[in-house]
Amino acid sequence: MRKKTQMIHGGISRDEHTGAVSIPVHHASTFKQDGVGNFVYEYARTGNPTRHALEELIKDLEGGYRGFAFGSGMAAISSVMHLFSTGDHVIFTDDVYGGSYRLVTKVLTKYNVGVTFVDTSGLAAVEEAIQENTKAIYVETPTNPLLKITDLAGISKLAKSKNLLMIVDNTFSTPYWQNPIDLGADIVLHSATKYIGGHSDVVAGLVVVNSEQLAADMHFVQNSIGAVLGPQDSWLLIRGVRTLAIRMEEIEENAKRIAEFLVSHPQVSNVYYPGFKDHKGHDIHLRQAQGFGGMISFDAGSGEKAEKVLKKVKYFTLAESLGAVESLISLPAKMTHASIPRDRRLKLGITDGLIRISVGLEDAEDLIEDLQSAL
Numbered sequence: 001m002r003k004k005t006q007m008i009h010g011g012i013s014r015d016e017h018t019g020a021v022s023i024p025v026h027h028a029s030t031f032k033q034d035g036v037g038n039f040v041y042e043y044a045r046t047g048n049p050t051r052h053a054l055e056e057l058i059k060d061l062e063g064g065y066r067g068f069a070f071g072s073g074m075a076a077i078s079s080v081m082h083l084f085s086t087g088d089h090v091i092f093t094d095d096v097y098g099g100s101y102r103l104v105t106k107v108l109t110k111y112n113v114g115v116t117f118v119d120t121s122g123l124a125a126v127e128e129a130i131q132e133n134t135k136a137i138y139v140e141t142p143t144n145p146l147l148k149i150t151d152l153a154g155i156s157k158l159a160k161s162k163n164l165l166m167i168v169d170n171t172f173s174t175p176y177w178q179n180p181i182d183l184g185a186d187i188v189l190h191s192a193t194k195y196i197g198g199h200s201d202v203v204a205g206l207v208v209v210n211s212e213q214l215a216a217d218m219h220f221v222q223n224s225i226g227a228v229l230g231p232q233d234s235w236l237l238i239r240g241v242r243t244l245a246i247r248m249e250e251i252e253e254n255a256k257r258i259a260e261f262l263v264s265h266p267q268v269s270n271v272y273y274p275g276f277k278d279h280k281g282h283d284i285h286l287r288q289a290q291g292f293g294g295m296i297s298f299d300a301g302s303g304e305k306a307e308k309v310l311k312k313v314k315y316f317t318l319a320e321s322l323g324a325v326e327s328l329i330s331l332p333a334k335m336t337h338a339s340i341p342r343d344r345r346l347k348l349g350i351t352d353g354l355i356r357i358s359v360g361l362e363d364a365e366d367l368i369e370d371l372q373s374a375l
């Protein structure tokens with residue numbers, strides 16, 4: 001089954017009992033047993049039919065062994081981190097999403113799980129960071145907000161040679177453009193709040209693992225911590241996936257045109273967009289993904305100038321988040337990445353004037369005119 005068909009027919013695409021082509025939303029929190037221990041579903045935290053349909057769908061889309069749905073991207077990431085124990089060490093891409101940075105530096109460290117942040121676009125630096133107690137390499141590619149590219153096959157080779165788990169946050173690329181498990185990843189996760197939901201109306205996280213053992217471990221964590229996704233939100237995500245392919249294709253076209261406009265604008269410097277031939281890692285991204293996505297970052301010169309642009313735009317909505325039908329604009333330094341200390345932010349290249357846009361489905365001409373007049 002090809003990708004576009006999989007979005008419609010993957011997972012459990014219809015209700016066996018009624019033939020309904022839309023999976024029913026099962027609100028039941030518990031299920032009747034035909035004798036003690038004789039059941040299909042037991043209790044909705046452990047398993048729910050609507051959530052299960054979504055989990056089967058994301059498993060198919062990522063080409064993994066089993067999928068899991070959580071109440072947010074952070075709930076998904078936290079649950080994955082519960083696979084580790086006191087004394088373990090994990091290597092992270094240096095410019096991970098600010099919330100992931102906060103989780104690992106402020107929460108994981110309380111449990112004595114050691115973390116090292118590395119520019120994973122350089123394999124030698126990753127290898128150097130491996131310690132005796134390292135258990136995993138956690139990668140974001142392209143990164144948020146600088147769109148840095150990591151060589152997934154290269155990391156996988158390294159991880160396998162050292163017996164480490166490889167975890168990939170695939171939020172920016174979506175399973176339509178990039179499938180890290182095919183390139184050797186053990187665990188793929190998403191903030192499904194973004195492109196997979198796609199309409200700014202659901203907060204959710206998804207995880208796909210590639211083995212029976214990881215599936216058992218992950219299900220134990222999901223059931224024990226209980227940060228599960230509700231049935232209504234699971235249904236919304238299934239519906240979102242139905243149009244994911246077509247949304248990503250259209251967003252791609254819009255993003256290319258907007259990136260080209262930005263690069264030619266005199267008030268703008270450092271346009272970060274993986275589709276540019278001179279973007280660092282462009283060739284690697286081309287090898288491992290089928291599209292460049294809808295995220296673009298650019299420098300407006302200063303925090304003051306950037307804030308003026310953010311105030312003036314009328315079609316770009318000033319808001320956190322990304323991956324929606326409507327175009328969004330944000331200032332990472334004061335919004336998504338505010339939890340990263342300023343000196344660390346600047347070192348990474350997340351300047352005070354860096355603007356991040358998430359290109360939506362409006363007419364590209366309107367979006368370009370909007371940015372032109374705001375700039």
Ligand SMILES: Cc1ncc(COP(=O)(O)O)c(C=O)c1O
Pocket residue numbers: 072073074075097099100140144169171172190191192193203204205321
């Ligand atoms: C790349 C990435 N991963 C994870 C998250 C966290 O997801 P959520 O906001 O759904 O908890 C985000 C949120 O912006 C993100 O951009």
